[in-house]
Amino acid sequence: MGDIPLQLLKTKNCVSFSDKHEFEVKPDKYSPVYVNLKSTLSDFQLRNLIVQEMSKLVPDVTHICGIESGGSYYASALSDVLEKEFLLYRTKRKGYGIKNSLVGSVPEKGDRLVLIDDVLATGTTMSTSAREFMENGISVSILTIFSYGFDDQIAGKYGVEVMSLIKFDDLVNTARAHSYITPDQERIVGNYLSTYLDII
16 A cells, blocks of 8 residues: 555645535535545556555456446556456446446456445445346456445445455544644544444
C-alpha cells in the first residue's frame, strides 16, 4: 500500500472531511466525508502506483470487470498489466443500440471474474453485478481501491470475497498523523459511518 493514503490526502478534491454533513454523496444524502477517487486520474504517478499495488491483490481470474464509471480505468489498466480478459459493467443500461449491461469480453459459465470499483461503501452497487454473474455460473470476487471498512459484512451478506487496497481506518490514521482531520471531524465521521451497518 506504501504511501497511497497520504497521496490521496494530498490530491486536490480527492478526500474531504467536515464537522458537518455537507457533502452530497447521493441524491438527498449528505455525509461529513467525501472520497472522490476520480481525482486520481489526473496524476499518472499515483495512478500507476495504485495499479501496481492492486495487481498484487487480484486473485486467479480469467476476467477483470470494471464497474462503470469508477472502476473503468483501473480495471482496464489491471487487465493490461496482468494480461487478463477485460469488460465493463454498466450500472445503467443504455436505451439504444443492443441495450447490454456488458461491454468487452463477456465471461462464460465456469469463468472466474474480479469486479473492480473505486469506492466500496455498503456494497449495494457491487452486489447487483455480482449476483448477475453468479446466477450465470461465474465465480466472482470484489476488489476496490478504497473501502469504508465493512468488507467482512459485505462478503458475508453476498457470499463473495471482498478485498480493498485501502480501508477507512488506514486513511483516518494517516490523516490524523498529518493533520488532515481534526478530533471533532474524526468523531462525527465515525458516528456517521456507524449508520452504514444498518444498511448492509
